[in-house]
Amino acid sequence: MAQFYYKRNVNAPYRDRIPLRIVRAESELSPSEKSYLNAVEKGDYASVKKSLEEAEIYFKININCIDPLGRTALLIAIENENLELIELLLSFNVYVGDALLHAIRKEVVGAVELLLNHKKPSGEKQVPPILLDKQFSEFTPDITPIILAAHTNNYEIIKLLVQKGVSVPRPHEVRCNCVECVSSSDVDSLRHSRSRLNIYKALASPSLIALSSEDPFLTAFQLSWELQELSKVENEFKSEYEELSRQCKQFAKDLLDQTRSSRELEIILNYRDDNSLIEEQSGNDLARLKLAIKYRQKEFVAQPNCQQLLASRWYDEFPGWRRRHWAVKMVTCFIIGLLFPVFSVCYLIAPKSPLGLFIRKPFIKFICHTASYLTFLFLLLLASQHIDRSDLNRQGPPPTIVEWMILPWVLGFIWGEIKQMWDGGLQDYIHDWWNLMDFVMNSLYLATISLKIVAFVKYSALNPRESWDMWHPTLVAEALFAIANIFSSLRLISLFTANSHLGPLQISLGRMLLDILKFLFIYCLVLLAFANGLNQLYFYYEETKGLSCKGIRCEKQNNAFSTLFETLQSLFWSVFGLINLYVTNVKAQHEFTEFVGATMFGTYNVISLVVLLNMLIAMMNNSYQLIARRAADNLRRHHQYQEVMRNLVKRYVAAMIRDAKTEEGLTEENFKELKQDISSFRFEVLGLLRGSKLSTIQSASATKESSNSADSDEKSDSEEEVARQQAAAGPSESGIALGSRGLGARGDPNLPGLSEQCVLVDHRERNSDSLGVQMSKRVCAFTSEKVVVEDTVPIIPKEKHARDEDASLDYDLHLKDTVSHEDYVTTRL
Incomplete structure (x- = not known):
């Protein structure tokens, strides 16, 4: 098995072992580069800035170095969402590369905005192309920022990119045979298919559709239909295309959820793309709903708002129909069904009369149509039972009374199918299976009528049926009429959709x-x-x-x-x-x-x-x-339409962002961001403390030098008196003398090797009248690690030993806490 790793030496010891070694070693980082990347990881702004400044002067480190995970300093800052470091790195013209794509994938809106506004360096500051490794990029060449942003469905990032004027390449048709498609497919078919899938995945983004489309509903309808057709051709990515098609359908449904009034709903469902086709009488024909049915947008049609509008249109003349008792409903339907011949005649005579307009209501029309079809089935039953029997041995029998009564219904069915085919077009007509069933049924009835006419004209003699030819026109007509009766009876199943209990059964069938x-x-x-x-x-x-x-x-x-x-x-x-x-x-x-x-x-x-x-x-x-x-x-008009669409898009985007924040909860990214913020704050506080301490020490040293020069003459005259006072006070009280002339620091000359560092501390004291008085205190530390504190008004300590203990400290650069004890301020450093 060792040969799978590398060529094995025959004389190598330990033949029962597989020696391992690194065969794809990466370039090692220098200590300075490791420290630089580590500071970026921790969010140490000061250290990163120092490293960048040193890199510009001494060229000790490569500011575009890569860690073992293949990340540059800019990518690390983007992952940690540290905008200050990102801005700092961009100011030093670090190599950007795919940083914008990484920021979009991490959905760091601030980083995306910084990168979009960043001007690329030119001239000598530009990174040479030979140093840029494109082979191991995490993104394929067809992934552009807008495509990746659409994949993440981040509305804010998409808006930033669209404002910059970006565009998405228009995908060619599936069966396109242009030179570009053919050559791309021949060179790399997988890359060609993947590129098409990535583009459609971007186009199907709800945020992109809501932001860039003038008619989001039409875009969603057409795109879902196109994706459904693509799934039938691109079998390898069938599930992906079907999922994108469902996503578009769900977007249209969710967008319709944002309607708040019947007026908004009617404007949307009655909107037409071609305003020239709108007529006064057809402005309320639910054109957009018919378009949704054409594109098979079941989710859109079954949306509760849409169903509520359809129900109000269906029961237009019967408000409160659903709340009525079932017996009242049955009686009402029965009466209207019995009167359907009268209603039909009145409509033919005066279609614009009040009664004619009443008959045109959907619910009334449905009841009359159902009653008419049930009457037709009853006549077929009478014809099959031979109520009016004629001579059975006649080869060309004349039509019976029942057959004459059936003929108007057959002609009416044929005229209805022709009218439907003319209005909707042949393609839409054949897409409905019930239309195909009606076509077969009407064809059988026409063939039956034609054969009966031929038999009546050609054969008039009486002849026993047993002696008839097998293909006699009367026999064939009877067979076709029997088959047509079966189709006519089964056609009644289409009425089951009007019932909530029988409808699912019909759909399942x-x-x-x-x-x-x-x-x-x-x-x-x-x-x-x-x-x-x-x-x-x-x-x-x-x-x-x-x-x-x-x-x-x-x-x-x-x-x-x-x-x-x-x-x-x-x-x-x-x-x-x-x-x-x-x-x-x-x-x-x-x-x-x-x-x-x-x-x-x-x-x-x-x-x-x-x-x-x-x-x-x-x-x-x-x-x-x-x-x-x-x-x-x-x-289950254009300006007004665009106004309503703007409101719907705003509501949809707000609801989408709100739901995303609600469902997201706490993730690992949130904890990483919090950790990065705390780390950055820590280094920022430490940097401020270091800067304030150094400035205070420098000012104290200057004050000390001026004070020493002023007291040099007095010290020579009273040296003996000072020595006697020092001996009486002890070595622990060697320290600070604050006079009325200001803050003065003076060390004990009898103690060798003493050096002091002082810090000014503001202290507010309250008087009896509750007014605060600002007092300045000075804290000085000697090499003996003792501190004596005096106010602007000299303080005489009560217990020297206690004062020495309170003033003791462990000298360090970190200020921890300050505790006030009566007239003393004990500062621990």
Whole structure:
């Protein structure tokens, strides 16, 4: 296994070990560079600034150095969301590279704004291209800032980029054969597909659509439809395109959720893209809702606001219909249904009259249409029962009274289908399966009428039906009329959608038909395969003599596999158990042939019944469960439009940001940001303390020198007196003498090696009248680590030993706390 790592030396010791070594070593960082990157990681502003300044002067470090994780100092600052460090690094013209993309991915809005406003260096300050490594970039070349921002769906970042005038490349059509698409696909098909997917993922961003589209609803509709079509072509990325299509549909639905009044809702649903097509009478035709149905936007149509408007339009003349008792509803519908012939005649005579306008209401129109269709089915029932019987042996019988009554309905159905096809177009017409069913039904009725006319004109004689030809026009017309009756009865299922209980069942049945078609495709393949084999085996044993009945419909079945057509029938009916096993026997004593035939017949039944049939049941059950979960969804001018759209977009964006903040909670990024802020604050405070301490010490030293020069003459005259006072006071009180002339510091000359450092401390004292008086205190530390504190008014300590203990300190550069004890201020450094 060692050869998988590197070439192994034959004479190497420890043959049972796999020696390891680094084969892809990275460049090591110098200590200064490590310290520089570590300071950036901790947020030490002062140290980073110092390193950058030294780099400009001494060139000791590379300010664009990379840590073991492949991050530059700028990327580290972006990850920590330290805007001060980012601004500092940009001021020193560090290499930006993909920093903008990293900031967008981390969604650091402040960093994105800084990087967008940053001017790239030019001339000698520019990083040479030879030093820039593009091979290991985290982003592919097709990922632009606007595309990545759209992927993150960050509204603020997208707005910043759009204000800068960025653009998204327009993707070509899926089946585009231009030179660019063909060459790109030939060179690298994966990169071409990935690039298309990234562009569509950006275009499907809700924030980008809401910000840059004049008509977000239309954009979402068209984009979801296009993505759905792409999923059928780009099979490798089918799930990604379907998810993007659902995202667009959900965006349109969520945007419609922001409507607050019926006026806003009506403006949206009645809006048309082409204003020239708007007529006075068609300004309230729900054009945008029809467009949503055309693009199959189920989520949009089933949205509660949309359904509420549809319900108000549906029950226009019946306010409070849903709150009425069921008995009142039944009686009302029954009365309107009985009066539908009167309503129809009145509408034909005066369509603009009050009664004509009343009939045009959707609910009234639905009841009249349902009553009319039920009457048509009742007439079909009378025709099938032959209430008005004529001579059954007449080859060309004349139409009966019931058939004459059926004819107006058939002509009306045909006219309705033609009108629908003319208004909506052929493409929209054929997309609806019910229209296809109506087309077949009307075609059967037209064929029946035509054949009956031919039979009535051509055949007028009486002749027993048994002697008629198999393809007699009357026989064919009767068969087609029977099939048309079946389609007419099944057409009643479309009315189930008006009921909340029967509607999901009808939708589930429609979805199951697709599963049945898939099953039939596989079943037909299996059926044809076994039919071909059995026919090849039994073709030689066909019985033709001495048989009064031939085929599987005889009392004693025979010749079940003699022809291909007969074999197909036999195998089909065997699924229902209507074929006996003895049909595999032959007259000759060919047991091997019988065994092979019986085995093939049994194998077919096992495959068709056990495997395929159970697979069909599972598929139908899965479809029903899916539809049952989504049953509720499946059941349910320009300036004004733009004004409403602006309000909807604002509400949608505000709701999206609010929900994102609510659902986000505390994450690891929040803790990292808090840690970085605390670390930056710590280093900032330390830097301020260092600066204030050094300035105080320098001012104290200057004051000390001036004080010493002023007292040099007096010291020579009173040296003996001072020595006697020092001896009486002890070495612990050598320290500070503050006179009326100001702050003076004087050390004990008898103590060798003493040096002092002083700090000014402001102290506010309160008098009896509650007025604060600002007092200045000075804290001085000697090498003996003792401090004596005196106010501007000299203080005589009560206990010298206690004063020495309170004034003791552990000298350090960090100021920890200050405690006041009566007239003393003990400062711990």
